Amino acid sequence: GQQVMQIPQYQHVQEGEDFTTYCNSSTTLSNIQWYKQRPGGHPVFLIQLVKSGEVKKQKRLTFQFGEAKKNSSLHITATQTTDVGTYFCAGPSGGSNYKLTFGKGTLLTVNP
Amino acid sequence: GAGVSQSPRYKVAKRGQDVALRCDPISGHVSLFWYQQALGQGPEFLTYFQNEAQLDKSGLPSDRFFAERPEGSVSTLKIQRTQQEDSAVYLCASRRTGFNEKLFFGSGTQLSVL
Numbered sequence: 001g002q003q004v005m006q007i008p009q010y011q012h013v014q015e016g017e018d019f020t021t022y023c024n025s026s027t028t029l030s031n032i033q034w035y036k037q038r039p040g041g042h043p044v045f046l047i048q049l050v051k052s053g054e055v056k057k058q059k060r061l062t063f064q065f066g067e068a069k070k071n072s073s074l075h076i077t078a079t080q081t082t083d084v085g086t087y088f089c090a091g092p093s094g095g096s097n098y099k100l101t102f103g104k105g106t107l108l109t110v111n112p
Numbered sequence: 113g114a115g116v117s118q119s120p121r122y123k124v125a126k127r128g129q130d131v132a133l134r135c136d137p138i139s140g141h142v143s144l145f146w147y148q149q150a151l152g153q154g155p156e157f158l159t160y161f162q163n164e165a166q167l168d169k170s171g172l173p174s175d176r177f178f179a180e181r182p183e184g185s186v187s188t189l190k191i192q193r194t195q196q197e198d199s200a201v202y203l204c205a206s207r208r209t210g211f212n213e214k215l216f217f218g219s220g221t222q223l224s225v226l
Contacts, residue, residue, distance in 0.1 A: 045215065098168075098211060100215065102155045102156075104154045
């Protein structure tokens with residue numbers, strides 16, 4: 001079945017450093033979504049990318065969708081302690097337009 | 113309420129007990145999902161409802177797991193004869209329509225089976 005792989009699994013940075021997490025799918029995706037889960041919390045939607053090569057920005061966060069629509073990345077510039085959490089990508093599963101398959105996530109910790 | 117509500121927040125069960133987990137989605141949301149999240153892992157799909165119809169239950173681990181949404185709003189996930197491997201956080205999520213929109217997650221029910 002369709003898999004969504006994320007790397008790295010963990011990332012520890014000093015406050016102010018940049019951070020990037022990568023998401024790769026075994027199949028072409030119609031769209032990809034990113035979620036953030038704070039420690040002890042639940043996933044919260046960040047953004048959805050639909051178009052090939054799409055780039056979207058939210059303040060210090062930059063999201064990209066690959067040209068082949070099989071990979072995506074999230075880049076955070078100048079991390080802050082409020083960025084701590086696990087970042088998940090999620091894509092429609094196996095041709096379905098309703099089911100989302102989540103990656104295992106990247107846990108970001110920030111040293112103040 | 114404004115968000116997805118789940119209860120109980122925590123549930124401790126003895127192995128072999130039955131449990132029922134409740135999800136109250138955002139009013140008017142057509143789609144409802146149940147996910148299972150083990151510690152340090154991403155949410156794993158369990159089942160999907162569109163209104164009252166259970167359209168996909170392919171992720172349910174065994175026939176001990178049963179979910180329903182009889183009136184197209186509140187949903188219950190029931191686990192019979194709980195086992196230690198059932199220990200996880202069970203997340204409910206809803207979505208306004210059936211397709212390609214963001215999910216709104218509840219706070220989850222943390223189930224511990226002793």
